[in-house]
Amino acid sequence: MSRRSKEFNEYLIDSNSQHNFSHNDYMQHPAIAFLKYTVEAKDAVNFCINKFPKNNDNEYSKDSLDSLQHIVVAMLPTLMGHFETYQRYLFALMFDYSIYLKDFDVENFFKKINKSANLSIDLIRLSSYRGSNSTSIGLLLSDSLPGWHNPSKVNSYFSAFDLNFQLFNANAEKQLRILWQLRHSIVHTGGTITVPDAQKVPELKLYGKKQVVFEKNFIFEVARKIHPLIKDSTTGIGEKFIEKLIDDITDEQKEQIEEIFKVRSSVAVWLR
Numbered sequence: 001m002s003r004r005s006k007e008f009n010e011y012l013i014d015s016n017s018q019h020n021f022s023h024n025d026y027m028q029h030p031a032i033a034f035l036k037y038t039v040e041a042k043d044a045v046n047f048c049i050n051k052f053p054k055n056n057d058n059e060y061s062k063d064s065l066d067s068l069q070h071i072v073v074a075m076l077p078t079l080m081g082h083f084e085t086y087q088r089y090l091f092a093l094m095f096d097y098s099i100y101l102k103d104f105d106v107e108n109f110f111k112k113i114n115k116s117a118n119l120s121i122d123l124i125r126l127s128s129y130r131g132s133n134s135t136s137i138g139l140l141l142s143d144s145l146p147g148w149h150n151p152s153k154v155n156s157y158f159s160a161f162d163l164n165f166q167l168f169n170a171n172a173e174k175q176l177r178i179l180w181q182l183r184h185s186i187v188h189t190g191g192t193i194t195v196p197d198a199q200k201v202p203e204l205k206l207y208g209k210k211q212v213v214f215e216k217n218f219i220f221e222v223a224r225k226i227h228p229l230i231k232d233s234t235t236g237i238g239e240k241f242i243e244k245l246i247d248d249i250t251d252e253q254k255e256q257i258e259e260i261f262k263v264r265s266s267v268a269v270w271l272r
Contacts (some may be wrong), residue, residue, distance in 0.1 A: 034086035038223035092138030112160035163240035227270035
């Protein structure tokens with residue numbers, strides 16, 4: 001009797017890795033959860049770099065090189081997916097705790113949000129949370145906002161809190177635009193930077209029609225360079241948020257809020 005072929009969904013399994021990631025991690029410490037993933041991504045690629053077969057001249061065989069390039073390219077969309085999750089959860093938690101901000105004008109907040117996006121709550125999506133006792137209103141809000149792949153738009157969302165702080169500075173915006181465009185080309189245009197897409201980012205304008213292929217150390221460099229970006233963004237906006245807390249907030253409430261802006265990594269030297 002022939003063995004039944006499994007459907008695609010049946011290949012999903014429980015993780016047996018000691019390095020698990022869940023939205024609960026992002027709900028507690030968005031920056032720490034994201035940086036943890038970047039290190040794991042870097043380590044996974046480094047394992048391949050160190051273990052793939054080489055020829056007698058210590059150069060990778062053609063099969064090794066081809067496989068390594070596929071793996072490095074495929075890692076970027078996943079990494080940027082985690083970065084989007086970091087942004088959305090940080091925004092969501094800040095909104096949830098905005099009830100403790102001095103003079104926070106929620107009506108003015110939404111006026112500013114609506115200048116950047118036509119906010120509308122998907123009622124069908126909202127209904128999927130029915131029966132839940134721990135739904136974050138902030139997550140419902142961030143889930144309804146478009147444009148998380150656009151650092152300028154993300155800056156405008158966080159600016160709506162009136163903290164006098166831009167989440168991503170000019171250099172961070174430039175770096176993120178490059179990464180998001182590369183991710184777009186991998187996911188949406190078959191791994192080729194189209195001529196129109198190349199014109200969207202000044203740093204990529206000479207790469208039109210080029211296939212996206214990275215050097216083997218690319219993910220290592222993304223992980224390294226994004227560490228200080230995350231530290232500056234998270235701690236910077238966290239300091240401004242905490243400065244505006246109401247005077248009669250309890251120590252426990254303040255500690256809960258301080259936790260969401262914590263930044264920590266197993267590669268601490270990259271945070272300097």
